[in-house]
Amino acid sequence: MFVKSRTISLRKNKQIEINTRTNKDFQGRLEKTKSLPDIFEVVKAAVWECQRKSRGGLMLGLANLGNHPQGFFGAFYPVGSNVIVMNKIPLERIKETRKELYKPYVFHVLLHEYLHTLGYMSESGVRQMALEITKDAFGEEHLATMIAANTAHFFGNLVYPDATWGPDEMKMELVCGFDRESANYIG
Numbered sequence: 562m563f564v565k566s567r568t569i570s571l572r573k574n575k576q577i578e579i580n581t582r583t584n585k586d587f588q589g590r591l592e593k594t595k596s597l598p599d600i601f602e603v604v605k606a607a608v609w610e611c612q613r614k615s616r617g618g619l620m621l622g623l624a625n626l627g628n629h630p631q632g633f634f635g636a637f638y639p640v641g642s643n644v645i646v647m648n649k650i651p652l653e654r655i656k657e658t659r660k661e662l663y664k665p666y667v668f669h670v671l672l673h674e675y676l677h678t679l680g681y682m683s684e685s686g687v688r689q690m691a692l693e694i695t696k697d698a699f700g701e702e703h704l705a706t707m708i709a710a711n712t713a714h715f716f717g718n719l720v721y722p723d724a725t726w727g728p729d730e731m732k733m734e735l736v737c738g739f740d741r742e743s744a745n746y747i748g
């Protein structure tokens with residue numbers, strides 16, 4: 562069976578077979594994740610697959626960065642720092658509206674900020690690169706690719722309508738064990 566299907570796909574297009582194999586792999590890995598650090602490992606693997614780039618030593622902070630019905634705000638990376646700060650509000654909104662978006666959304670946001678940490682600073686450049694990496698990893702139909710292609714389409718699941726509030730800069734929780742590559746350097 563395996564040999565037969567392989568022969569057919571090779572005859573069709575070798576690239577398709579490679580992509581299919583990769584898609585299955587990344588989808589399965591994302592589905593198996595149980596935490597934000599787990600999802601970050603998938604992000605790093607996807608970037609490595611596409612760009613052959615990586616870095617370690619990053620931290621993840623969670624904070625209330627406010628609710629912005631007209632302009633969704635998922636996370637930010639202070640340039641030159643080693644921390645990605647993620648907005649808790651969209652995560653809560655997703656859990657209340659459409660739980661299956663949680664992992665694809667987290668993947669999307671962490672990928673975007675991770676590309677910034679690698680030195681890509683152009684917003685449009687990072688968005689385009691994130692879309693291509695996500696498509697390569699998961700395929701066109703996956704929710705993560707759909708979020709990358711058109712985030713605004715999902716605003717209803719990411720922000721609370723009719724309510725605007727600002728960030729709560731005083732409180733940020735650090736997520737333990739975020740960057741496994743940095744574990745050796747701690748303590």
Ligand SMILES: [Zn+2]
Nearest residue numbers: 673677684687
């Ligand atoms: Zn950005």
